[in-house]
Amino acid sequence: xxxxxxxxxxxxxxxxxxxxxxxxFKVQDGEEVVSSVKAALEVGYRSIDTAAIYANEEGxxxxxxxxxxxxxxxxxxxxxxxxxxxxxxxxAAFDVSLKKLGLDYLDLYLIHWPLPSxxxxxxxxxxxxxxxxxxxxxxxxxxxxxIHHLEDIIANCxxxxxxxxxxxxxxxxxxxxxxxxxxxxxQLEAWSPLMQGGLFEEPVLVEIAEKYKKSTxxxxxxxxxxxxxxxxxxxxxxxxxxxxxxxxxxxxxxxxMDKINNLNTNQRMFADPDDFNRV
Numbered sequence: 001x002x003x004x005x006x007x008x009x010x011x012x013x014x015x016x017x018x019x020x021x022x023x024x025f026k027v028q029d030g031e032e033v034v035s036s037v038k039a040a041l042e043v044g045y046r047s048i049d050t051a052a053i054y055a056n057e058e059g060x061x062x063x064x065x066x067x068x069x070x071x072x073x074x075x076x077x078x079x080x081x082x083x084x085x086x087x088x089x090x091x092a093a094f095d096v097s098l099k100k101l102g103l104d105y106l107d108l109y110l111i112h113w114p115l116p117s118x119x120x121x122x123x124x125x126x127x128x129x130x131x132x133x134x135x136x137x138x139x140x141x142x143x144x145x146x147i148h149h150l151e152d153i154i155a156n157c158x159x160x161x162x163x164x165x166x167x168x169x170x171x172x173x174x175x176x177x178x179x180x181x182x183x184x185x186x187q188l189e190a191w192s193p194l195m196q197g198g199l200f201e202e203p204v205l206v207e208i209a210e211k212y213k214k215s216t217x218x219x220x221x222x223x224x225x226x227x228x229x230x231x232x233x234x235x236x237x238x239x240x241x242x243x244x245x246x247x248x249x250x251x252x253x254x255x256x257m258d259k260i261n262n263l264n265t266n267q268r269m270f271a272d273p274d275d276f277n278r279v
Contacts, residue, residue, distance in 0.1 A: 002225050004248050005018070005020060005043070005045060005046075006044065009187060011162040011163065012160070012162055012185035012186075012187075013139060013162060015107070015138050016075075017075055017107075017139070017187065018045075018046050019231070020047065020221065020230075020232070020245060020247070021045060021046075021047025021230070021231075021232040022232065022233075022235075022241065023191060023192075024050050024054060024060060025051070025054055025191070025192070027234065027236055029056040030059055033059035033060060034059045034062050035236075035238075036241065037059070038066065038067060039238040040241050041063070041064075041067045041069050042067075044245065045241075046069070046073055047077070048060055048064070048074070049077040050077065050078050050079075050101075051079035051081070051112055052078060052080060052081045052112075053081040053112065057078060057097055057100035058101075058102075060076075060101060061100060061101040061103065062102075064101070064103075074107070076103060076106055077106070077107060077108040077110065078097045078101065078109060078110075079109070079112040080111055080112060080124065081093070082115045082118075082277075085115055085120040085124045087123045089124075089127075090123075090124045091127050091130070094106075094109060094127075094131055094136070094137075105136055105137060107138050107139060108138070108162075108163060109128055109139075110140075110143045110163065111125065111141075111142045113273060114144065114145050114273050114274075115279070116273075116277075118277075121149065122152065122153065122157065125140075125142075125153055125156075126157065128140040132159060139162045139163065140159060140161065140162060141162050141163030141164060141187075143165040143166065143191070144166055144276070146177065146273055146274065147177055147180050160184055160185065160186065162186065163186065163188075164177075164181055164187070164188055164189065165190075165191055167268060168188065168190035168191070168193060168224070169193050169195040170199060170205070170220060170260050170261075170264065171198075171199065171265050172264065172268055173227075173261060174188075175264070178229070188228070188230070189229065189230040189231070189232065190230065192234070193220055193224055193231045194221075194233055195269055196269065198269070200217065202216065202263065204260065204263060205219055205220065205260070205263075208260070211256070212252070214246075214250065217243065217244060218244070218246060218247050219252070221247045222247045222250065222252055223252060223257065225247065226252055
């Protein structure tokens with residue numbers, strides 16, 4: 001049983017990644033993101049997930065710099081955006097992100113979307129491999145990649161992605177993708193695990209939450225962990241950030257896990273990666 005907020009999973013290169021982190025999608029740069037990240041670090045979070053397109057890397061970096069947490073205890077993730085696909089473009093984008101974050105290295109760098117219309121994600125991946133070989137990032141991975149995108153990378157590259165961060169929640173549990181990732185040693189990570197609050201009134205989850213005397217959000221986060229999925233719930237409210245971390249003092253029964261698994265309807269909240277081409 002995963003017992004505390006600093007508990008980690010070990011990626012296939014030996015790097016340890018926290019099971020729970022703070023996501024900062026749609027968190028405004030400046031005071032909002034600085035205070036959110038600081039609140040998370042004070043509670044005990046050690047994983048922070050941002051992206052170039054979120055336009056808040058500077059605020060994340062400021063919060064880290066002003067915290068008393070040693071750099072080696074942190075796990076910082078950011079992502080290369082669609083407009084920067086390509087080998088040289090990705091290397092340049094990495095430098096920009098690192099400077100904005102004020103860091104000497106990253107813990108995880110992801111390709112944000114496969115962007116199939118441009119057909120450059122192999123080229124982009126080779127840039128990530130170079131950054132990894134150069135020791136500028138401890139782990140490399142992808143986001144929103146489907147099985148056929150992953151197969152393409154595995155067939156054409158030297159380093160198998162260590163992480164695939166995807167839309168994952170009780171309505172969309174991506175069981176086939178998850179099985180594929182397990183087979184290849186790729187850690188699945190859930191973005192928007194709470195479906196942006198869209199599951200808080202789901203009767204099955206409400207009933208389970210009452211049984212364990214927990215919030216529906218805590219039940220979902222615990223379900224992620226017990227399914228072997230890293231999770232990065234987002235909040236800007238300190239009490240919610242703290243509450244989302246209080247998931248290590250109970251364990252869902254297999255019966256309740258099955259009830260939540262059965263909520264799956266293959267309902268995407270966001271775009272299909274094969275169709276999402278925004279740059």
